[in-house]
Amino acid sequence: MSMSEDTENFEQLRRLLVLKRYEQPPPRYFNDFSAQVIRRIKAGEKGERGDIFERLFDEAPWLQRIWAAFETKPILAGVLGMAVCGFLIGGMFYSDTTEVPPFALMPGVETARGAQASMAVADHPLLIKPVVLQQPSSTSPITAAQTDALLLGDLAKLRSGTIPASFSFPGGN
Amino acid sequence: MIMTEPARRKAPQPADEPEKASPAEPVTTEEMELVGRARKGDLSAYDELVRRYQQRIYATVYHMTANHEDANDLAQEAFIKAFQALRSFKGGSSFYTWIYRIAVNKTINFLKQRRNKAQMSLDDFDFNAEHDPDLVALISDKTPRRDVALAELQEKLNAAMQRLSEPHRLVVTLHDVQGLSHEEAAKIMGCNIGTVRSRLFYARQQLQAYLSDYLK
Numbered sequence: 001m002s003m004s005e006d007t008e009n010f011e012q013l014r015r016l017l018v019l020k021r022y023e024q025p026p027p028r029y030f031n032d033f034s035a036q037v038i039r040r041i042k043a044g045e046k047g048e049r050g051d052i053f054e055r056l057f058d059e060a061p062w063l064q065r066i067w068a069a070f071e072t073k074p075i076l077a078g079v080l081g082m083a084v085c086g087f088l089i090g091g092m093f094y095s096d097t098t099e100v101p102p103f104a105l106m107p108g109v110e111t112a113r114g115a116q117a118s119m120a121v122a123d124h125p126l127l128i129k130p131v132v133l134q135q136p137s138s139t140s141p142i143t144a145a146q147t148d149a150l151l152l153g154d155l156a157k158l159r160s161g162t163i164p165a166s167f168s169f170p171g172g173n
Numbered sequence: 174m175i176m177t178e179p180a181r182r183k184a185p186q187p188a189d190e191p192e193k194a195s196p197a198e199p200v201t202t203e204e205m206e207l208v209g210r211a212r213k214g215d216l217s218a219y220d221e222l223v224r225r226y227q228q229r230i231y232a233t234v235y236h237m238t239a240n241h242e243d244a245n246d247l248a249q250e251a252f253i254k255a256f257q258a259l260r261s262f263k264g265g266s267s268f269y270t271w272i273y274r275i276a277v278n279k280t281i282n283f284l285k286q287r288r289n290k291a292q293m294s295l296d297d298f299d300f301n302a303e304h305d306p307d308l309v310a311l312i313s314d315k316t317p318r319r320d321v322a323l324a325e326l327q328e329k330l331n332a333a334m335q336r337l338s339e340p341h342r343l344v345v346t347l348h349d350v351q352g353l354s355h356e357e358a359a360k361i362m363g364c365n366i367g368t369v370r371s372r373l374f375y376a377r378q379q380l381q382a383y384l385s386d387y388l389k
Binding site: 017019024034 | 216219220223224227228231235236241244245248249252253256282285286295296299305323326327330331334345349350351377380381384387388
């Protein structure tokens with residue numbers, strides 16, 4: 001195909017494309033166009049959510065590219081979703097197989113099971129020995145007797161160490 | 174024969190093609206004043222700017238989407254976005270080029286999302302179309318299918334346009350349909366004039382192949 005033929009053919013094509021210039025929207029369409037734009041600007045027609053996303057996309061074009069990739073190739077979104085699910089399930093499985101003793105959630109108070117697990121730690125001379133509580137149940141209320149004994153013992157100590165008070169009033173009798 | 178992309182780059186450019194007179198209005202102080210007022214929130218000034226460019230922006234978006242409703246939404250959204258972004262408009266280019274770029278970017282993003290869901294909703298022809306001597310000649314004399322109706326030709330033409338990639342459709346729209354110069358098209362597309370010319374050449378070849386029945 002020679003250049004002149006080519007140009008001539010393009011000339012025909014260009015004349016055909018002119019047809020598109022005659023495609024016009026409905027009559028009086030543009031009469032109200034700018035008014036609609038102004039109304040939408042005034043009303044802030046786009047909701048907060050849309051604005052936030054649009055700003056986010058404007059400030060981070062890479063995010064928009066990722067979003068567009070997810071929309072055009074849903075398989076990517078699927079793969080990502082599966083990876084996240086797999087990660088979560090793996091995390092849950094891992095946490096079930098690993099036992100971590102509940103150390104010192106309440107300082108100084110532990111359950112019997114926790115005390116057994118932390119025996120080695122509790123024997124350390126620098127650490128305060130925790131008060132061991134039995135598992136509470138309806139037949140074994142929480143260490144009421146022990147608490148009473150402690151209170152009575154403290155009272156006896158107080159009594160033994162009591163010094164009678166004597167008052168003298170200046171100029172008094 | 175349709176040339177491949179690399180071959181197209183080496184193809185002789187239609188250098189003898191005259192540059193078109195720009196339909197863009199020169200940047201006037203009046204326009205800069207309107208932009209300044211709109212930037213301060215003066216909606217009447219922005220209304221004036223919208224009125225100046227609404228037809229061209231709508232037409233560009235329409236020729237890219239081949240859908241009136243989509244073009245209406247996108248053109249309006251382009252103007253709304255431009256108003257919201259007026260503070261970032263430094264005046265390095267004309268407002269005309271700037272608003273064009275916003276509309277074009279918005280449309281291309283939309284088309285990427287709409288891919289494979291395209292549905293044409295074409296505007297009617299202007300009354301003058303039937304009296305255009307070129308078109309009358311094209312339809313009645315040169316087309317082998319003399320019974321072809323104008324509406325059918327319109328549909329075929331739009332379908333052929335939709336088969337082009339977005340950058341190729343855009344360059345045909347800007348240059349061949351809207352009559353912008355290569356330079357203006359390059360500014361709007363954000364590329365150099367050589368790229369515009371080569372894309373145009375390739376796009377025309379493609380269209381020529383798609384519309385061969387109507388061009389013999």
